[in-house]
Amino acid sequence: MTDDLFRADAYLRTCESRIVRLDEAGIVLDRTVFYPLGGGQAGDTGTLALADGRTLAIADTRKAKDAEGRPTDEILHVPAPGQETLLATLSPGDAVTARIDWERRHRLMRFHTATHLLCHLVAQPVNGCSITPDYARLDFHMTDPLDKDALTAGLARLVGAAHPLAVGAITDAELDANPSLVKSMSVQPPRGTGTVRTIRIGGEAEAQIDFQPCGGTHVANTAEIGAVVVTKIEKKSANSRRVVLGWAA
Known part of the structure; x- marks a missing residue:
């Protein structure tokens, strides 16, 4: 190990x-x-x-x-x-x-945290994800259209609000009791050790922006993400909408 x-x-x-x-x-x-x-x-x-x-x-x-x-x-x-x-x-x-390669890793961290903000703005299950140094994408299981400019504005608001991010953990039993915490349909959090790593953005209760199991690397505060934009929204199937993020020019 x-x-x-x-x-x-x-x-x-x-x-x-x-x-x-x-x-x-x-x-x-x-x-x-x-x-x-x-x-x-x-x-x-x-x-x-x-x-x-x-x-x-x-x-x-x-x-x-x-x-x-x-x-x-x-x-x-x-x-x-x-x-x-x-x-x-x-x-x-x-x-x-x-x-x-720290510069590359930091770009991955910034994009990964940005995808969690996107999950807050589009409260639908995720059935695909890719995070690279140059772009990130999430595929949402949904049929309604999405507005590129509105999502970009929403991301800018959440980034600018400088929400703190905290790494934590919950027990397998707690996750079983709250299955809605798992946003991804395609990737399930690893089990077997008794606890599952979590990412929380913002405070608790009403001030919470995002809370879900995640094993990835993230920035400590949303302000560190910098300027990101929605570069493309695609209809991948009858019940799937792909949102692609990129760095602002």
């Missing part, structure tokens, strides 16, 4: 680690700041700095899979192509410094 430091602090950019194992799929560390692809959010990129000063470029981060293809608790750091000679010199136990 990889100690995923980003769950507790999304602002960590680097950490000291040791290689647990490595194969053709990637490198597993004992602890990491790299977020793996999941929940619609892209995996991190960055570098692993070796003790002798050499640097290995990481092109993607994924969850490792077992023999049946099911995700495990290990995180794979996928090397960029063309580094086979360097990889051949690595061994389990080697010390490395893991460092994410």
